């Protein structure tokens with residue numbers, strides 16, 4: 111590991127389960143490629159953590175383990191103290207809300223409302239509670255007035271908001287976002303940042319957008335070649351030019367970490 115900066119001061123509460131704990135996670139794809147080579151990561155409740163790293167580092171592979179889409183070759187993951195395993199999969203999927211990079215992978219119902227209701231309905235939420243969850247999630251992302259429209263007719267930024275609302279309506283304990291700012295125009299990118307800051311909660315955000323990581327996530331981890339190579343305050347990691355260069359990370363031209 112190039113560098114590990116301990117972000118949290120003081121003794122840890124031994125009795126409080128971490129929001130996410132990953133130890134020794136190894137993943138090999140069927141062709142034998144080892145995309146994760148022993149990842150360790152602990153995220154406390156309420157933390158917002160950016161996952162940074164070059165193309166092919168293993169970031170998406172990591173996120174797909176968090177709700178059991180991929181199974182590890184070895185290692186262990188827990189979410190709120192519960193092991194990610196086939197017997198716990200339903201509860202793990204209730205706890206972990208994964209927002210994919212491309213909202214088209216997530217939205218498939220005739221209307222926005224039905225898309226946002228789909229997840230909680232699938233977890234058994236019905237009637238007035240379902241209505242309330244849908245309404246709250248649409249309000250949180252500023253899409254209430256579009257509830258009856260087809261997701262197909264929305265802009266890319268609006269579709270991203272609906273995909274986020276669909277996950278928020280499930281009230282996940284851990285929100286996982288894969289490239290939330292990708293393909294967004296500057297205004298939509300800023301508006302989504304405002305939504306994410308207002309939503310709060312424990313969040314893991316994979317991104318190549320380093321200023322976005324700085325704005326939204328006090329802590330970042332850098333993954334390269336299937337391993338965590340740095341973990342610390344985002345401002346400190348992004349101010350370390352040598353560290354960034356070593357892992358093919360680059361701030362936009364002229365951007366200075368305040």
Ligand SMILES: Nc1ncnc2c1ncn2[C@@H]1O[C@H](COP(=O)(O)OP(=O)(O)OP(=O)(O)O)[C@@H](O)[C@H]1O
Pocket residue numbers: 139140141143144145163164165166167168169170171172
């Ligand atoms: N289905 C697959 N079969 C074999 N190898 C794969 C598969 N999917 C991904 N890989 C490989 O695993 C490694 C990690 O890929 P992953 O998509 O997790 O990286 P990433 O960090 O998310 O990259 P990017 O920033 O480009 O999205 C890469 O070398 C990739 O080629």
